[in-house]
Amino acid sequence: MSNKVAIIGAGPAGLSAAYLLGKAGISTTIFEQDKQYVGGISRTENYKGYYFDIGGHRFFSKSKEVEDFWTEILQDDLLERPRSSRIYYNHTFFEYPLVALEALKKLGLWQSFLCVASYLKAKLFPVKNPQNVEDWVSNQFGKKLYSIFFKTYTEKVWGISCKDISADWAAQRIKGLSLSSAIKNALIKPSYANKEKVIKTLIDSFRYPKKGPGMMWETCRDKCLQLGVKVKMNAEVIGLNFNDNLWQVVMKNEQFDEKFTYVLSSASxxxxxxxxxxxxxxxxxxxxxxxxxxxxxxxxxxxxxxxxFTDNWIYIHDPSVKVGRIQNFKSWSPYMVPDESMACYGLEYFCFEGDGMWQKNNDDLIDLATNEMHQIGLLNKENVVEGYVVRQPKAYPVYDKNYKEKVQLVRDGLKPYKGLYLIGRNGMHKYNNQDHSMMTAMFAAKNIIAGKELYDVWKVNQDAEYQEEGERGVNEGGRLIPIVQN
Ligand SMILES: Cc1cc2nc3c(=O)[nH]c(=O)nc-3n(C[C@H](O)[C@H](O)[C@H](O)COP(=O)(O)OP(=O)(O)OC[C@H]3O[C@@H](n4cnc5c(N)ncnc54)[C@H](O)[C@@H]3O)c2cc1C
Incomplete structure (x- = not known):
């Protein structure tokens, strides 16, 4: 039998693989559980002509291959947008990424003194072999700065104590940065001239599709269809059967008898x-x-x-409100809002499926968001015309203390199952951006096209680089990047 590939999920991972396989003329079928949208977490929803992301999605990658892929799909519809964001803490807005001197000035003399003193203490008496986020970040920046700029937001995002989050995650996000390097860079304006172009790009601007990330993935889907890829929507996969080295996909709503030589799964x-x-x-x-x-x-x-406000997004560290981050979609792209006299804001609340926040009815959530915008001072309540709520299960794979061992046990258990590739964010339980997800999928596709294992998809690191070492953090010109992000 010639190769036939089943792909679970029409997110960035699934569609990137399908595009390469389609180009190579390999029979490919995508199974997507959503009735309407492709793009997964990187989709763009549309309500009455207002477009919005599930969180704002910047397009940036250190991988030329990924950047070229995006350009090939969207061409001139991929805009270069200015970037601006801030942190809100203790009724004050701080530039983001943090600029050390501005931060210390806004914190006031006494708090600044405590920050510097606790930083010196951390340097003299660091926690040996830090295992969790609290110890890792405190070693790097001192406990005081950690408690102001890392702890509250990180705990809002994850819903667990920083002591229970693996140090891996912090290391991945802010490796290579320290308070001393940040202060040095604040005093001596950093020269970007010698740095990789992509780092400058990260600081000042980013690429973004005219009508949000969904536009990228809808266009990619259309190109896949033209290449003969089949895309089944409303097609939730609830199981896989493996017999005689062939795979059968078990769907919730339909029997599907076709057999596949390979399965690429971006489902959790x-x-x-x-x-x-x-x-x-x-x-x-x-x-x-x-x-x-x-x-x-x-x-x-x-x-x-x-x-x-004109920021693309604002991180809300302040514990007096529940919202974690606020997006201003018109700043991402003016094409996201159909009427110039209107704006569209997205308030992000991190929760667990089924908890009090998740269960709240939509009207209560809209009231909460309106009141919190008012409290922060970003919006007059009377200006809100309408609200809309989107729930996203499994937005973040949790890096708790033992996640690595668990993922390894899964990988070991899957060794006898020939032709199955786990790809993408929840598919590999990797806290990643689109580029990493895409790269893992593209490598799986390249292996299939080549008919041999050219790449180990588990060796793609967070920066979508293929290497065996741990991930490199992005040092945005020596400015402090609190471990927030996506
Ligand atoms: C708030 C937030 C902000 C982010 N910001 C950025 C950013 O600025 N830049 C960036 O590059 N990345 C960002 N990301 C990360 C980005 O969203 C992901 O890396 C990317 O969407 C992962 O792609 P994926 O295809 O691996 O998975 P997903 O996007 O999760 O897609 C998986 C697809 O599989 C489908 N599926 C799942 N299970 C099944 C099943 N059983 N049967 C059939 N279909 C199934 C889903 O419906 C979905 O369509 C952000 C993420 C979040 C949560």
């Missing part, structure tokens, strides 16, 4: 791996079931525009 490990038949070993199954996720909802407020 927790949902797919325990539902493979014959079953993976008990240890791998248990490990898959123990993986955890953080969920997310965004409340979209459509407002009469008061131009009260």
């Amino acid at each position: 490990i927790k949902n797919i791996v325990p539902n493979i038949l014959p079953s993976v070993n008990k240890v791998a199954k248990e490990a898959a079931l123990q993986l955890r996720y953080r969920d997310f909802l965004t409340v979209v407020l459509i407002c009469k525009d008061k131009d009260s």
